[in-house]
Amino acid sequence: MMAEAAGAGIEFVIESNDSPLSPQIELKCPICFELLIEDPQLVSCCGHHFCGGCLKKLKKKVCPLCKEKFQSIPDKGHKRYLHSLKVYCLKRSEGCAWEGELKNLSSHLSKTGDCQFSKELCLLGCGELVLRALMEDHKRNECLKRIVKCHICSTYTGTAQDFTQHKLMCPELEMTCPFPGCSVTRKRKYLSIHVSICPSNVAKCGMGGGCTWSGCPRDLSNHVLKDHSLASSSLETAKDKELKTLKNTVALQKSEIVRLNAKVAELNSKVSNQRSTLSSQLKTIKQLKNEIEEFEAEADFSDLELIPQDVVLQNFRALKYKNGTFSSGVIYFTSPPSGYAMELYVYPNGIGSGYGTHVSISLHIVPGRFDQELEWPYSGEAVEVRLFDKYKKNCHGKWLKFDANSSAAASSRPDAHGTTEHGFGFEQFISYAQVERYLFDNDCLLFELHPYED
Secondary structure, eight states: EEEEETTTEEEOOOOOOTOOOOOTTTOOOOTOOOBSOOOEEEETTTTOOOEHHHHHHOOSOOOOOOOOBOOEEEHHHHHHHHHEEEOOOGGGTTTOOOOOGGHHHHHHHHHHHOOOOOOOTTTSSSEEEEEEGGHHHHIIIITTSSSSEEESSSOEEEHHHHHHHTTOOTTTSSOOOOTTTOOOEEEEEHHHHHHHTTTTEEEEOOTTOOOOOEEGGGHHHHHHHHSHHHHHHHHHHHHHHHHHHHHHHHHHHHHHHHHHHHHHHHHHHHHHHHHHHHHHHHHHHHHHHHHHHHHHHHOOOOOBBBEEEEEEOOOHHHHHHHHOEEEOOOSSSSSSOOOOOEEEEEEEEEOGEEEEEETEEEEEEEOOGGGSOOOSOOOOOEEEEEEEESSSSSSSEEOOOOOSSSSSSHSOOOOOOOOOOOOEEEEEEEEHHHHGGGGTTTTTTTEEEOOOOO
């Protein structure tokens, strides 16, 4: 009788019903179902055995069987008991009759063990996995790395793998004449002599001109010299002319190569000069940038003159028809540009309460070059938005101011991507009836932004 342990492939020997192998003895870990051979652990909660490795992997110290918290200790007695059980060799199905204690199984199967049905790499290095019982026969008769001697020439000694190549050139091997109709055999080292005089080896004249000569290959040269001397002379003359033409062509190509090399050298010199110039210019640019940064850091723009900014909206009717939006781009109200950056938005078709009846406007604070040095939230000067006619005599204007009544988002510092969704303006800046008197002939509107001055 035998009982087979699942997972490990180990078969225990049960000699009688009195065998110590009892169903009550835990052979396998309840978690991984492998034999408890290496590190059986006894848990305090329910007395079951588990692999030490499986218990370490548990996220919580809760028994998988009884669901109680536990402490574990190595059970060396259980390990000794399992290692003393008799088992069959893992190669039993292949013919090994070994029986012994489980603790001796690994040494039986090892390279130095006595299991003749274990496979190991060929000792001669051919790379084959061979049963230990068949290793000697493999080394003598099958291994490609075994040393053999040619039985034909008795001079070659080498591996069986190289012997196949040797047979293709062995000088003592008997060979048959390759020409149809000839059955003469000669050793390979003498076969070329026979081939040169073999009656079945018929050569034909290749000089052309309708020559039908055929015969032994060794007579071909005499035939050509005797019967085709003039043709040979003409052929040589044609070859000389062709060779001379090729030489002239080569000379021209060499001359062209020299010219091209000179041109390349000239271009390389220009590139080198341009690189030097570029490097100098980059240094100058870097120096100017540093000077600008130093100037901006030290300059005081507090007393700079505030100047109005003109903004031209083109294609008014087209934008109104498409329900589009016009943006003025970034505007600074000092010269040179410094301070807070702003942007005017115009909605020709109106928004909110002015939709479809009025032109709407809004003023937005946007990211600027000097935001890091400025105070936030912005509570600066008021800005008057004026709309002029084409003669710049009549205007329609309204004042905008970012103060305590404005939204916090509209006057806060914008992020790096801009905050165009928050602004301050008029949904009913000017009605369609009024805007016609300010509309230029080319469908443009001229806005002017006037900052407040004390």
